[in-house]
Amino acid sequence: MKIEPTILAIDNGTQSVRALLFDLRGNIVAKCQVPLEAYFSSQPGWAEHEPEDYWQAVCRACQGLWSQPGVDRAVVQAVAVTTQRGTVVNLGRDGKPLRPAITWLDQRRTDQVPPIGPFWRAAFKLARVDGTIDYFRGEAEINWIRAHQPEVWEATDKFLLLSGYLNWRLCGRFADSSGSQVAYLPFDYRRHRWANRRDWKWQALAVEARMLPELVAPGTQLGTVEGAAADATGIPPGTPLFAAAADKACEVLGAGCNEPHVGCLSYGTTATINTTSRRYVEVTPFVPPYPAAIPGAYSTEVQVFRGYWMVNWFKDQFGHHEQMRALLEDVAPEALFDQLAQSVPPGSMGLMLQPYWTPGIRVPGREAKGAIVGFGDVHTRAHVYRAILEGLAYALREGKERIEKRSGVRITELRVSGGGSQSDVAMQLTADIFGLPTARPHVYETSGLGAAINAAVGLGLYPDFAAAVAGMTRVGRVFEPVAANRAVYDRLYKEVYRRMYRRLQPLYRDIAAITGYPRVA
Numbered sequence: 001m002k003i004e005p006t007i008l009a010i011d012n013g014t015q016s017v018r019a020l021l022f023d024l025r026g027n028i029v030a031k032c033q034v035p036l037e038a039y040f041s042s043q044p045g046w047a048e049h050e051p052e053d054y055w056q057a058v059c060r061a062c063q064g065l066w067s068q069p070g071v072d073r074a075v076v077q078a079v080a081v082t083t084q085r086g087t088v089v090n091l092g093r094d095g096k097p098l099r100p101a102i103t104w105l106d107q108r109r110t111d112q113v114p115p116i117g118p119f120w121r122a123a124f125k126l127a128r129v130d131g132t133i134d135y136f137r138g139e140a141e142i143n144w145i146r147a148h149q150p151e152v153w154e155a156t157d158k159f160l161l162l163s164g165y166l167n168w169r170l171c172g173r174f175a176d177s178s179g180s181q182v183a184y185l186p187f188d189y190r191r192h193r194w195a196n197r198r199d200w201k202w203q204a205l206a207v208e209a210r211m212l213p214e215l216v217a218p219g220t221q222l223g224t225v226e227g228a229a230a231d232a233t234g235i236p237p238g239t240p241l242f243a244a245a246a247d248k249a250c251e252v253l254g255a256g257c258n259e260p261h262v263g264c265l266s267y268g269t270t271a272t273i274n275t276t277s278r279r280y281v282e283v284t285p286f287v288p289p290y291p292a293a294i295p296g297a298y299s300t301e302v303q304v305f306r307g308y309w310m311v312n313w314f315k316d317q318f319g320h321h322e323q324m325r326a327l328l329e330d331v332a333p334e335a336l337f338d339q340l341a342q343s344v345p346p347g348s349m350g351l352m353l354q355p356y357w358t359p360g361i362r363v364p365g366r367e368a369k370g371a372i373v374g375f376g377d378v379h380t381r382a383h384v385y386r387a388i389l390e391g392l393a394y395a396l397r398e399g400k401e402r403i404e405k406r407s408g409v410r411i412t413e414l415r416v417s418g419g420g421s422q423s424d425v426a427m428q429l430t431a432d433i434f435g436l437p438t439a440r441p442h443v444y445e446t447s448g449l450g451a452a453i454n455a456a457v458g459l460g461l462y463p464d465f466a467a468a469v470a471g472m473t474r475v476g477r478v479f480e481p482v483a484a485n486r487a488v489y490d491r492l493y494k495e496v497y498r499r500m501y502r503r504l505q506p507l508y509r510d511i512a513a514i515t516g517y518p519r520v521a
Helices: 052-067 118-126 130-139 141-148 150-155 162-171 200-203 228-234 247-254 309-319 320-329 333-343 381-407 424-434 447-457 465-472 483-515
Strands: 006-010 018-021 028-035 076-083 088-091 157-161 173-176 212-214 223-226 239-243 262-267 271-277 299-306 353-354 371-373 413-417 438-441 476-477
Touching: 006 052, 006 162, 006 447, 018 052, 018 447, 018 465, 028 052, 052 162, 052 228, 052 371, 076 247, 076 447, 088 162, 088 333, 118 130, 130 141, 130 200, 130 239, 130 299, 141 150, 157 162, 157 465, 162 173, 162 223, 162 228, 173 239, 239 447, 247 271, 247 299, 247 447, 262 381, 271 381, 299 381, 299 424, 309 320, 309 381, 320 333, 333 381, 333 424, 353 381, 371 483, 381 424, 381 483, 413 424, 424 438, 424 483, 447 465
Parallel strands: 006 076, 076 239, 173 212, 262 413, 413 438
Antiparallel strands: 006 018, 018 028, 088 157, 223 239, 262 271, 271 299, 353 371, 438 476
């Protein structure tokens, strides 16, 4: 029997590392998942992780594939890596980490930032974005390191994103995908390369050009897996390594959302709505679109930072009954949580939730907090759970409308990825709130599939990205809007949800002024 060629995708997320073998039709041949501690914290608000632990998890995940039935290493054609965004690693001249990686969940900031010249200061003040630029400088990890750990900054030879670090460990080259550069770095988001030396980012950030890796477009070969990396991972020596993109960008590609009229929702740790565009469109003024997993394309994105965190928080705090029942009845806990949400009518009897758990840069503002309004004596924890799901969908619908307004392209269909996509209730209420057909991709591991598509195109197994998306992605179950539910949600969204932030914003500012949380510059 002929064994078909496969592509190895390595997906280093926040909670786990997954090694995935895909065939050329986008089916998962084998999978090995190694759990991670998301981070450790030695100070309130810090979130760090040892870089070596990421690498060892990659090695264990890859090694876990080779002993599985039907897996043949000899037919692995290529490798591609996709990772969480915004996690940074400082390496010394010996190639060893100088400190733990600062992850994207980290909330530290510094007031000791590099100065910006008078021309740029005046320009930003005139454009009324000087506060946004100050926020950018204060949030940048490299600025914090130079201010508070100058010995680390002095010793830093390379400042890499997690993707660049893993690519280097695999092929020995300090190179990364332009599609992975979502961080506080001097990156030109319009041209997908390092910024011109006259760009303000070089003044605002304490990073030096020598610290940064070479950038290549998604689908470009970075090198081959050789020597120690081949021994540690079990990947056959000489296997080509291709540039992919950041996990969100790969997720959009793996969900088949390569056209601007198809919206990709991600119900993950950060909930997002994305579209893929060949035009540079700033959905939020002065906040650039991120690079897509397709060379030269942009991913227009609106985030609800830590969006599905609230779902997990609810399950941890109030879901013990369902979790215990799941163990006793040997069923998936998610099925019982779906039953909980189904016991409540659409609209949660007027319980409305605004999911701003972490402040934003401009929308929402830095003073924002979460809110639940409309409590009455009829409400139970089931209403709260459904209201959380509905609030996230409302926030992403608002993002959809902002994307449509700025891009001029109407979104006509949705794909949903991430952990929340496995809930039938979440899928149906999303279709009802958006009023659009809403589909699951045919595989859950869409980030890994997007990385595999990058490698497939790079190898020439497909002539271009359009052909690879057509050949390797397809929809699974489609949820159509229910007219009666849609009518209820449409009124709640327009008449209540859209007004909540504006009405509550002054109170959020008062809370911040009185308590100091959240900190507002």
